[in-house]
Each structure stands twice: as C-alpha cells, then as structure tokens.
Amino acid sequence: MPLILLSGTPGTGKTRVGLILSRRLHARFTTVTWLVLENRAWRSYDPDTLSYVIDEDRFYRVLEDVSRADLVLDTHWVEPFAAVGGSVRYCAVLRTNPLELWRRLERRGWPAGKIAENVEAELLGVVSREAFNAFPDRVYEVDTTGKKPVEAAEELLDAMRRGARSTRPIDWLELLSDEEISELLTRITRARAKEVAER
Numbered sequence: 497m498p499l500i501l502l503s504g505t506p507g508t509g510k511t512r513v514g515l516i517l518s519r520r521l522h523a524r525f526t527t528v529t530w531l532v533l534e535n536r537a538w539r540s541y542d543p544d545t546l547s548y549v550i551d552e553d554r555f556y557r558v559l560e561d562v563s564r565a566d567l568v569l570d571t572h573w574v575e576p577f578a579a580v581g582g583s584v585r586y587c588a589v590l591r592t593n594p595l596e597l598w599r600r601l602e603r604r605g606w607p608a609g610k611i612a613e614n615v616e617a618e619l620l621g622v623v624s625r626e627a628f629n630a631f632p633d634r635v636y637e638v639d640t641t642g643k644k645p646v647e648a649a650e651e652l653l654d655a656m657r658r659g660a661r662s663t664r665p666i667d668w669l670e671l672l673s674d675e676e677i678s679e680l681l682t683r684i685t686r687a688r689a690k691e692v693a694e695r
C-alpha cells in the first residue's frame with residue numbers, strides 16, 4: 497500500500513481525517529511540515545511569513561524515501577510530489593463550503609485576515625487545481641461540508657476501494673448562490689481592509 501496524499505485548504509480537516517484514514521489503512525500518518533523538521537530539510541526560518549525556507553535538495557531526497565513507505569501524508573502543497581508521481585496511489589483533496597470554512601477557522605481563533613486569505617483560496621479552488629494539475633488521473637475530492645471527519649474518511653476509503661476518481665474540481669463559484677458569494681466577498685474585503693489599517 498503506497499503513498500496517499502491528503503490535501504486541502506487549511507481547516508478542511510486533513511489532520512483529523514488523515515489520522516482516521518491511516519488507522520484504517522494500517523499506514524503511518526505524517527505531515528509535510530513534520531517531514532521537513534524531522535529531516536532538517538530547511539535552510540532558514542523566515543519570521544515575516546512565519547515559515548521555514550525549504551532546502552530543496554534535501555527535501556527531494558526525503559520525498560524519495562517516503563515514497564516507498566505506507567504513508568498517509570497531510571500536505572497543502574502537492575506539486576513537489578509530481579517528481580515521485582509513480583508511487584502516489586491517490587491524491588485526496590478535502591473541500592469545504594467557504595462559509596463553513598470561515599466558521600471553522602474562526603473557532604480556531606485565527607485573525608480575520610488569515611481566515612479571509614484561506615477562505616478565498618478555497619472559494620477559488622487553488623489547492624484543488626494544483627492537485628488536478630499534478631495528478632490528473634488520481635484525484636478524489638471529498639466535500640466535508642456538514643460531515644464528521646469519520647464520515648469524510650469513510651467516503652475516501654470507499655472511493656479508494658472502488659478506484660473512483662474525480663473528473664473535475666468542486667467549483668464553489670458555481671455551487672453557491674449569488675448572495676452567498678457576495679457575502680463572502682464582502683467579508684474578505686472587510687478583513688483585508690482591516691488588516692491594511694492595522695499595519
């Protein structure tokens with residue numbers, strides 16, 4: 497049982513769903529962040545973006561190693577895995593209605609600007625598009641809206657058993673009403689303006 501990528505915008509449930517999935521599959525669970533830290537595959541830390549600058553050579557070596565393991569890997573960055581594409585069995589993408597995602601991220605206590613940035617990415621399907629580009633024939637999207645993490649995990653397991661694939665991304669711009677989209681755009685704009693004012 498090879499590598500399973502579990503992707504999605506922050507807050508869509510990768511960690512919650514991934515832990516359940518890995519238990520059911522008797523596979524190890526880890527996150528890209530943890531892989532980078534565990535293998536010291538970073539060059540420096542950027543205090544402005546609060547993130548590590550990746551040492552690409554080291555990171556690719558780590559990928560070669562993990563691609564041979566039975567692993568559920570939590571990542572919102574799938575593009576580098578195209579290099580070890582052959583060993584990726586599935587690229588699951590968790591999706592969440594942007595209005596529900598807003599509530600989930602708010603419950604985490606995130607600042608409005610950070611919520612807006614991530615909700616906007618989900619609305620536009622940024623992570624999903626990357627997954628379809630990297631693995632056009634191996635993506636399966638799960639809409640987690642109104643589902644418990646265990647239900648989303650079951651849906652994924654069932655899809656994997658059946659070998660089901662998604663043929664196109666969930667498009668929130670098409671699925672949401674005009675009122676919902678304008679409500680989201682208002683909130684995003686307001687959060688951005690507030691962020692700029694506080695700078």
Ligand SMILES: Nc1ncnc2c1ncn2[C@@H]1O[C@H](COP(=O)(O)OP(=O)(O)OP(=O)(O)O)[C@@H](O)[C@H]1O
Pocket residue numbers: 504505506507508509510511512513572600604640641642643644645648
């Ligand atoms: N299906 C769900 N229904 C309701 N709440 C959920 C669901 N899945 C996750 N959550 C909640 O949403 C939050 C985000 O979940 P989780 O941490 O698993 O997301 P994530 O995709 O791993 O995020 P990150 O990329 O920031 O690590 C958590 O507070 C979790 O309890």
Ligand SMILES: [Mg+2]
Pocket residue numbers: 510511512570
């Ligand atoms: Mg997580």
